[in-house]
Amino acid sequence: MTSDRSRPTSRDVARAAGVSQAAVSLVLRGKWRGRVSPGKAEAVRAAARELGYRPNQAARSLRLGRTRTALLVVPALTNEFFARLHAGTARVAAEHGFGVVLYPSPEGVGPARDPFDSASAALDGVIASSMASEALAALHAGGDLPLVMLDSEPERTRAAATVNLDIADGMRQVAAHLLGLGHRRLAHIFADVDSWTFRVRAKALAAAVRAAGCEPPLARPAALTVAGGMRAARDLLAADPRPTALVCDDDLLAAGACKAARRLGLRVPEDVSVTGFDDLSLATALEPELTTVRLPAEEAGAAGMRALLAALGATGVPGGAQGGPAEVTTLPVALTVRGSTAPPPDTPARPGGR
């Protein structure tokens, strides 16, 4: 009615409320205690509501030097784990008026372009998940933004903070469960990805098995897909003596392992036990349902964003203020026992798994 087509500015609001533009800014940012009378403040709010005023974020960002936007680097969103990670970051971000923009990391299919060119939005900080060191170096070149690492090697990064899942403990729980059921010949299907999280899984499993006095597990790499899991499982189940349990780095691999086992005429879990990792929705869609490790992905994403916000708050103070230089948070994970594990064949049932 009054305005001519384009979005109203704070000056339009000021005119409508009969005050200066500065007063509008004060009132709308809530900094008017003792600077603007309650009456005028209310008039400003009414005018803003009336006109449908929304502050121009570009102008605000320019003025403040902050954009209230974070970059989340993930290998692939089609993986439910990373989607949950994103949900956690986005939730916490929204609570603080932040936005999150995604960047599929260079390990994906796309051309390894500069994330800071790709993300047209200016950024305040970066959260990087499950990154290889090479990709990290690329990020490093992208300026001196605060960086939070998720589920990554804590060492040799310039991260302001690291949020990790207790992957090693998860794998130890898997091993304890299977060993407790009586399994002695475990095999490991590990993801064909050079990433800290998968290296830890392999190491933890091997250590737990060794500690129990068993021979080290056979291991086969596999592409992180159902088909990959099938191929690896076919190989492993051809070994003699055949392993009685297949420990998989991921639920997708476990799904493939189950398929492969059945194609070989083996029943799961009677003839061979299978465990997954991540507790995707896939885990309960399968039959039998997968025994797997539940990872608090949303929680990890939320914690990562909180850490980033904390780092942003502490910006400007060069000296190390509170705590160490790089804080590491580790979130607990929990084995979820379902139907894909059982005592090995030719063994009298023994009490208790785990």
Place this chain on the structure above:
Amino acid sequence: MTSDRSRPTSRDVARAAGVSQAAVSLVLRGKWRGRVSPGKAEAVRAAARELGYRPNQAARSLRLGRTRTALLVVPALTNEFFARLHAGTARVAAEHGFGVVLYPSPEGVGPARDPFDSASAALDGVIASSMASEALAALHAGGDLPLVMLDSEPERTRAAATVNLDIADGMRQVAAHLLGLGHRRLAHIFADVDSWTFRVRAKALAAAVRAAGCEPPLARPAALTVAGGMRAARDLLAADPRPTALVCDDDLLAAGACKAARRLGLRVPEDVSVTGFDDLSLATALEPELTTVRLPAEEAGAAGMRALLAALGATGVPGGAQGGPAEVTTLPVALTVRGSTAPPPDTPARPGGR
């Protein structure tokens, strides 16, 4: 070395190259033909590279009045379909220097907040997928941004364009496949969501079945999860006479249906056929693999972003310029026949499905 801590600006580059700030802008935007000599242009580029200059996007957005950022509204990213949708939009967006920020639509769990407050970034346009009319109205209130609808009711929106998947045809293909196998008693497990895409599925299935001279399919609503599919299937399979095929609105529901069938002692597909929709990675993880309809999600997302970019390009011309007011694109879908469908029991095999 030369600069004092903060990011270099175009003025810093200008100083280093011995030209004016305006010249830097011209050169770096590639608009210098006949305005700046090749020698100086090269000097500017060298200085920019040397200083690691990156244009301040906030300032650019403020100046241009455009932010090169689009909002993608999806119900949930943890659903692989929407993740693929996002991948498509993000890919095309990146090709044009655009960013994409996500907003989980009000139908999700979160508090139904204003997407334009939540997305701290300013926006040039909106792509909304699978939205109920209520949520649409909320978007409508959010200003007069160009809007592209994905997989939604074409009518009564002010969308600049609509990109739809040929859902109806997909369901017709499912019906033809099952009817061709000899099935006569179909049942439908439909998603408990008030959304155009699911209404179309129900209508198309009913029409196809009626056209074949069969009685209309039994139908049960279900929450869009594996557990929801199980409950609905348990109900439907208790009917007498028992349906010989369960048509599901989604692969998750189909997974649940398979589980339920087996718990009742029925084999899939020998005793009962099951079909899904969407072709999630879940479809090939199950056993038997699901017969389902493959939706070109990435392609749809890409097409949506292209439509939005086109609408943005045509902004400023009030009169309807090229084509109709709201263009509707429909992408084809394809039935993928796998192992979860077979001729009904007590029926001699007949040649050909579909």
Place this chain on the structure above:
DNA sequence: CTCGTGGAGTGTTACGTATAACGTGCTCCG
């Protein structure tokens, strides 16, 4: 010789916001 034309640049301004710096009156207390 004058004028037009186009290349090569620069000065200046505006985008919309947040805030520092600067007034006003007015009250209250030493």
Place this chain on the structure above:
DNA sequence: CGGAGCACGTTATACGTAACACTCCACGAG
């Protein structure tokens, strides 16, 4: 009674970029 301090505001400026409006000069046509 003379400020000091407070309540209430406004003016002015800067953030970094893009682009309009100029200037200046060389050169060729008339």
